[in-house]
Amino acid sequence: MSQLSGTLREAADKNAELLSELSVTDYAPSSLGQNVSYIADLKAQIASTDKELARLHKITEDEKKDHIKYRDSNVKRWAHKLGGSKGKAKFESRSEKEEREFLDAWQAERSAKESRDELASALAAAEKDHSHLDSEEKRHDKAQAALDALYQSIFDGPTPDIPGEDQMESNLQQAKQHFDQSQAQIGTENMALQALQRADQTLFKAAKSMEDALDMSRADMFGGGTFVDMMERDALANAQNHVNMTLRHMEEARRIQPAVEQLTEINIDHGHFFSDVMFDNIFSDMDQHDRIKNSNGQLHNAIDHLKSQLDQQASRQKSADAGVRNAAANLEGTRKELQRIRAQAFEMVNGAKGAAPPPYAEHQRAETVSGAASLAPFGDLPIMSAQQHLQSVFSMSLQIACHAAFKVSYTALYATIDLYYCKARKPSA
Numbered sequence: 001m002s003q004l005s006g007t008l009r010e011a012a013d014k015n016a017e018l019l020s021e022l023s024v025t026d027y028a029p030s031s032l033g034q035n036v037s038y039i040a041d042l043k044a045q046i047a048s049t050d051k052e053l054a055r056l057h058k059i060t061e062d063e064k065k066d067h068i069k070y071r072d073s074n075v076k077r078w079a080h081k082l083g084g085s086k087g088k089a090k091f092e093s094r095s096e097k098e099e100r101e102f103l104d105a106w107q108a109e110r111s112a113k114e115s116r117d118e119l120a121s122a123l124a125a126a127e128k129d130h131s132h133l134d135s136e137e138k139r140h141d142k143a144q145a146a147l148d149a150l151y152q153s154i155f156d157g158p159t160p161d162i163p164g165e166d167q168m169e170s171n172l173q174q175a176k177q178h179f180d181q182s183q184a185q186i187g188t189e190n191m192a193l194q195a196l197q198r199a200d201q202t203l204f205k206a207a208k209s210m211e212d213a214l215d216m217s218r219a220d221m222f223g224g225g226t227f228v229d230m231m232e233r234d235a236l237a238n239a240q241n242h243v244n245m246t247l248r249h250m251e252e253a254r255r256i257q258p259a260v261e262q263l264t265e266i267n268i269d270h271g272h273f274f275s276d277v278m279f280d281n282i283f284s285d286m287d288q289h290d291r292i293k294n295s296n297g298q299l300h301n302a303i304d305h306l307k308s309q310l311d312q313q314a315s316r317q318k319s320a321d322a323g324v325r326n327a328a329a330n331l332e333g334t335r336k337e338l339q340r341i342r343a344q345a346f347e348m349v350n351g352a353k354g355a356a357p358p359p360y361a362e363h364q365r366a367e368t369v370s371g372a373a374s375l376a377p378f379g380d381l382p383i384m385s386a387q388q389h390l391q392s393v394f395s396m397s398l399q400i401a402c403h404a405a406f407k408v409s410y411t412a413l414y415a416t417i418d419l420y421y422c423k424a425r426k427p428s429a
Contacts, residue, residue, distance in 0.1 A: 011150055018150065019335055021143035026328065028136035030183040035130050038191065042123045049116045056109040063102040107237065111244045118245065155342070168338040175327070175334040182320070182327035189317040192257035196310050199249035199263075203303055206242035209235050210268075210296045217289040221282060233270065236292070240268045243299070246306075253313075260313065264305045268295050 159165045216232035243266050254260045269291040 007154060011154065015147070015150060015339065018143050018147040019339070022140065022147065022335075023328075023332055025136050025140035025143065026179060026331065027183055028133055028140045030180045031187055032130070032133040032137045034184060034187040034191075035126060035133050039123065039126045039130060042119055042126060046116065046119045046123065049112060049119060053109065053112045053116060056105065056112050060102070060105040060109045063105040107240065111241055114241060114245060115248055118248075162341065164341050165338070168334065168341055172331075172334045172338055175331040179324070179327040179331045182324040186317070186320040186324045188256055189313070189320040192253045192260060193310075193313045193317045195249050195253035195256060196260065196306070196313050199246045199253065200306055200310060202242045202245040202249060203299070203306055206239045206246065206266075207296075207299055207303060209239035209242060210292070210299055213239060213292050214289070214296060217292050221286060221289060232288075232292075236268055236270050239295075239299075240270070243268060246302075250306075253309075257313065257316070259316065260309055261305075263309075264298070264302045266295075266298050266302050268299075 155165070213232050213235035216228050216235060219228050246266075247263065250260070250263045254262065
């Protein structure tokens with residue numbers, strides 16, 4: 001048992017070092033697992049976006065060719081003019097249709113490119129996190145392997161002689177599983193919150209673009225001209241792009257955390273190019289201003305809804321954060337309790353036995369002395385013959401007797417001197 005206690009004392013510093021290392025890196029395995037899933041999801045989205053981007057680019061090029069071909073076709077223009085006002089209206093309607101199809105295709109391709117850039121940026125950040133988390137997990141695995149080997153060398157198999165040790169080992173495994181689940185949950189809530197925050201940022205940019213469009217629309221009602229019309233349409237296009245990015249971030253948040261609600265509808269009305277630009281007048285400007293105001297109202301309703309979603313997600317993240325802190329505290333407490341039980345068990349086992357009996361060789365040698373051991377006053381005296389021992393005892397007795405006789409004589413001498421002095425001081429009659 002003393003060897004076991006010594007083993008525990010020798011391993012105490014190493015045990016504390018390994019437990020500290022595990023406490024620092026406990027988050028790494030579950031976080032790395034989530035990071036790997038996130039990277040795989042991003043790569044899948046990028047691959048899908050690349051395919052969609054190639055398809056949209058082809059459509060844009062085709063629509064662009066059709067639009068330019070129809071716009072620059074003098075033959076068709078003059079053919080429709082020959083048809084009078086109806087022919088002219090038909091040509092303008094067809095031209096507007098071709099332009100709208102081209103602009104829609106170009107807008108879709110532009111939105112897909114921006115989505116691709118955002119996904120690439122998110123992937124770069126996730127891969128950077130992966131490198132750090134992978135290093136931390138290796139630290140964690142190394143410390144865990146060292147601790148397991150240390151405990152295996154000390155506690156091999158069940159230890160029923162140590163009360164509570166086996167049960168606490170089971171409790172430690174349960175606490176570890178609960179911590180991993182809590183860590184995964186906080187990772188989920190954090191990623192969902194970050195996606196909502198990105199959605200909030202892009203929706204704020206959309207609102208800024210809508211304000212610019214409203215300003216241009218007001219200026220257009222007071223005779224701003226074609227340049228103001230083009231600025232207004234550009235602001236609306238920017239608002240639409242930011243709304244599209246917001247919706248993508250919302251879908252990402254909902255995919256991570258299903259409790260996130262779908263954002264309220266946002267419809268950015270771009271108006272009509274020919275009626276608002278080619279045939280610009282005060283009435284068309286007023287109609288377009290009303291449409292922009294209506295779109296802006298929808299946008300601000302969505303902003304309020306998103307703020308509500310952010311608050312709810314922040315609450316979920318806070319709750320998950322408290323949960324992971326409690327799980328970490330429980331895990332650390334269970335580890336310390338197991339360590340305490342093991343240390344206490346070693347001390348109790350070490351102190352359970354009394355002093356060991358003397359070696360058998362000394363006992364046998366003492367009994368070989370024929371009758372002399374019973375006369376020896378101390379067990380630690382060197383072994384001697386019976387004659388030598390008796391001589392030693394006689395010499396000691398003689399010394400004691402002489403000392404006693406001297407003490408009696410010394411006392412009698414002092415008594416005689418005292419009697420003499422008493423007689424000398426006595427007055428004569």
